[in-house]
Amino acid sequence: MSGDQPWRSRAVDAKAWARIADQLAQGRRTLAGLWGDAGRVHAALLDEGKSELEIATLACPSGQFPSIARRHAPALRLERAIRDLFGFEPVGAPDDRRWLDHCRWLVRHPLGDYTDWAGEGETYAFLPAEGEGLHQIPVGPVHAGIIEPGHFRFHANGETVVRLEERLGYTHKGIEGLMAGASIGNAANLAGRISGDSTVAYSIAFARAVEAALGLEIPPRAHLLRALMAELERIANHLGDIGAVCNDASFALMHAHCGILRERVLRQSNDCFGHRLMMDKVVPGGVATDLDPSGVAGLRSLIGRIRKDFPPLVELYDETASLQDRTVGTGILTADLARQYGCSGFVGRASGRVFDARKAIAYPPYDALEFEVPVLIEGDVNARLWIRIREVEQSLRLIEQILDGLPSGETTIELEKRGEVREGLALVEGFRGDILVWLRLDGEGWIGRCHLRDPSWFQWPLLEAAIEGNIVADFPLCNKSFNCSYSGHDL
């Protein structure tokens, strides 16, 4: 998306904004983001058929905008977040509860016209569920295990979940507030810490948005090294989670073996780039660390190792009936919901949504690499697991091509100031799904506003749907099979 800026920006009035809500409701476009800015709101709209992105901007001088969620439910939590952070009222929104704001900050509307606040906390009004024999089970925000914090409220009838309601926002760190007025370098460090498991993908998305704003094209070697890191990150996460999902299905053997493979990937990443998760190794303008010949050799032997060790594990999964018994038919996400929510990543692709930003947007170097995007339609825990298994194989293929075709040359270019306000946008495929970054730079290269939308925004609500009718005991398994980011969502 750098250079020729293949996205459109358009200022719209309230009527056109309402039409956009209709188009989204009719499934003619997909909502890829919705966020506030000084005196206005922006919506990122994706035309999946044409792989085109558009930013529609509505000025809201009176502090109001027509709710999109009134017509199109996927916008709901985004609008609640806009109201919490900016104080803009989504008129006609079906839910007026706060979302990220738990009434614990000492300020109200921190990114807009802010006012002081006591920060005494609030009692959240969970949606009621009525019926004979229903009981509530509150879980969290602190969970039993090494997990991010969030609250789950179950309404159950005996063992069966009648409704799950999530309450998130516990890890809200005010990152967009910290970014406003920051240097590109500081903001890049923050971007790499929005969801640590996707640090490479976030760093690429942020860097691409900066480069798009400044009209810069980075050297070919830098593109390839970025993709190399991105695929290593994808493999590491997939391996870790495949094991963890099996562990939640009480099959610890897979967990142990996948954990070893994941550790090998992290160690090799550390050997190549100097950080196990490759944090801060992708920077605006290129990459921070070049790859040396010993790194190439190490990566080749890592690929060989995974190709040898992984297939028997896949076979083990495939042949273990007791494991399949837990994963097949559990936590089904329907294709309709996945499409409606523009649900990306392995969750969307396990429910028939054929979208991968690496293919659809075809940002470099993926436009010149060969890989397949596996898609299934079953939408259950098993399908999500299989997508991830297949993606490991595709990522290995990508890394091989990258190593084979790695040109010599520079790995960074300088970020030139433009002397005028510029906007940049990027959509990048992390392991979890597509990450959207939109930003505005001032003429001196400081961040005016930066919004980063995690794929989890369009996955968390679907977990609520997928668990319905399943037994409470299967929740950890379903939750792990979605593996949404709390930190990425809460920001």
Add this chain to the structure above:
Amino acid sequence: MRKTLLQGLIRRPLTEPAPQAGDPELAELAAQLSQTARATLGRSLAIRHVDAGSCNACELELHALGNAFYDLERFGFKFVASPRHADVLLVTGPVTRNMAEALRRTYDAMPAPKWVVAAGGCALDGGIFAGSYAVLGGVAAVVPVDLHIPGCPPSPLTLLKGLLALMMRAPGDAEES
């Protein structure tokens, strides 16, 4: 399935039998730890983890402690689900204002003696997120901290060394309240 499992037992292991064998630093840690743990506590140490608002990378490395390379439990540490069973509260992340109460409550629910370990740059002083309207600060802003383990995120080896350092201390400095 039984066949697969049996094969798994009879066949050569899928991976090297002892991936940790080549790690002298780990072996030395293990030796030190098993002595200290027994001397100080006479048993293993139960850890309750709380993410007070981290970016989740610290959690990834905590998880890695359980893999076959580090195999945390052989050092006499184990993660437990309930604060009531815990000796150590291991906190990651800056403390967000939305998490402060939950962190405090978890600490209060732990029986004395208890120790608090703050892991990662954020847990020290809020790190890169310090100064935000949504962040209270480091872990010490909410509960007394006995030990800080640096890193962003701390590697599993750094985490292990930190936990060892904690065990080396006399149990007398634990919070008795």
